[in-house]
Amino acid sequence: MTTDKPAKAPMYQYIMDDIKRKIETGRLKPHDQLPPQIDLANQYGTSEITTRRALSELVLAGYVYRIRGKGSFVQEHSAPSEAQAMREIYFVHRDHDATNFNHPFFTDMFQGIRDVCMENGIGFHVWDMGEDYALPEDKQAGIVLLGNPSFDLSRLAAWQTEGRKIVTVHFYYPHLGIPYVIVDNLTGGYLATQHLISHGHRRIGIILTGASILELNQEFSLRLQGYKLALSQHQIPFDPELVSVVSGEVESTSMGRTGFKQLMALPNPPTAVFATSDYKAMGALNGARELGLIVPEDVSVMGYDDVLISALTNPGLSTVNQNTRKLGERSAEILLFELKDAEVRSVKDEIVPALVIRGSTGPVME
Template sequence: MDTDKFDKMPMYQYIVNDLRRKIERGELNPHDPLPTQIELAKEYNTSEITSRRAMSELVKEGHVYRIRGKGSFIQEKSNAEGGVKPIRTLYFVYQIETDSFNHPFFNDMFDGIKEVCEENGVDFYLWNIGKDYVLPDDPQAGIILLTGQDDFDLTRLSKWQQERRRIATVHFYYPHLGIPYVIVDNLTGGYLATQHLLSLGHRRIGVILTGNSVLDMNQEFSLRLQGYRLALSQHQIAFEPELIVFVSGSQERTEMGADGFRRLMSLDHPPTAVFATSDNKAIGAMEAARKMLLNVPNDISIVGFDDIQAGQYTYPPLTTVNQNTKKLGQRAAEILLFELKDGQNQLLKDEIVPTLKLRNSTGPVAMKGPDQ
């Protein structure tokens, strides 16, 4: 391309102006894909550094948005031009103790949100609504909401909808309200953990769940139990209620797993494997097994759930389920920034599939296990 007459203009600015003109003329329409930075550099006979800077400027101006792994796209027009005003600030809104944020579920999710925001020139903050349910003053901000409390006032969600707040929930969801949500597929997570044990020959698999009963569990543990039952049914293995133990606690602790494990092993026909539905409970189960002189995994296999860092260094290292919450954060941010249409009730949703992390706490069923 001949750019001699633009010698006094920085090349990145020329690219910005050229693409902006194409947008204004309708040559590029909302959500049209743009060339890659390499392709832009070739098209404008410049370097990738220059094309990257041009794309960054277009993102800052609200003309372009980026989706990790997919590319760059033309943004909707601003409200002044009859379209949607781009979100320039995104808040993670919560009502829980920040101590919980030490869990990898939150750390990874925040990293995912932050990456999408940084790529698109969007500010990202945490915001505690407290007991008064006070949202940020900016009505154009995007809100990723974690309710996480049994006593959360759902009338507040309806009110925020009437105010046309741009909200997506994570972890918990309310389909009847038509609010977009992103969740981890806990049913598949429970299925993967159980299927792995079944593939090793285990047929009596105990489960340690947080709650007081099958009717008194939160959504995530209930779905993990459903995944367990689905895996059993596919192998024509009868569900045995005695292999399910419930432990109470407001937070996941190792003692809960130790207690559940002791109760399972006291059965007349104890399990050969245990699915502890959190890593903390799984680590507690491993400690209890050691005190009972049971070898993990030769005598008993144990699977956790969460993939906390400590699980990599237990002896033996813990087989577990990683919830892929970085992807959960990315998708929640992408839905708010790029997919949610202003003034419309849309039940946009996504379920993030977990991943089984194989380590050494699981092995083939013993020839003479507790149930043999």
């Protein structure tokens, strides 16, 4: 199938040279998929460890890129120059409290970015741009940017002009045409509410974070929209009385307890409550216990986020997993494989969350 291996060449080097030769002569074309490691091992009469090293070295040399769960592919611009090569990806934020990064939204996302980076020989770091909006000096670095409502949009426009390779996560700015990857919070809110409706609940309360129903941030506003959509599809009228908006700088159990007790004090209280974060849902569980209510027999409680402790509550908390590991993978893949040179493309990807059903939700009790 190929020329004989020189006696003194390491086998991984021989495989590398053979694949490079096929790329350079056009036998392998840009974005062609290479055989899996086990198939390459069989072709070259060697081990998977050896073919794995050969592919890793080809990635580092700029001939091959990897997509997690799909395989290895030929780079469009083989062996790029150092000036063009992306060697680092940074998760960039502005004065974000580092303790919040322990939330699974971030830890799972970081793991997704890191997995893709490791597979492609790319460094991964977290970077606080601070008050002066300082990005890393490496102009070829990929930027996964954590936006927020108070972000100075002129900075984003300036970075676009500089040709910075940026993907935003969590918040997005469609008018600027900057690629973004977000969790589909509308679908998440819909799935949570639909699950409660499937158990026969028609009076479903919702606890949101904000100063008022008109002053919700992007994610909670979308979860509310999903809640309302699920109700409308089942011809259940939207009742503003069943919406509890609680203010707070960070999610907490006290917010959930407050919101839950507001809802249960209604003349016609809900039979189920969708707390739009697990921390608020845990507060709702506490509130139910203080009121002498049994979950889920007297009232069902639904959370959102799937934090680690949600599986350990009693009963275990039904919730929504945001699938942010996939969000991290996609943001890194867009930077590495879908933004070529200084080209500006409008790339949008929404990650669909998933229901996690545990013991805190159940059918309406007659």
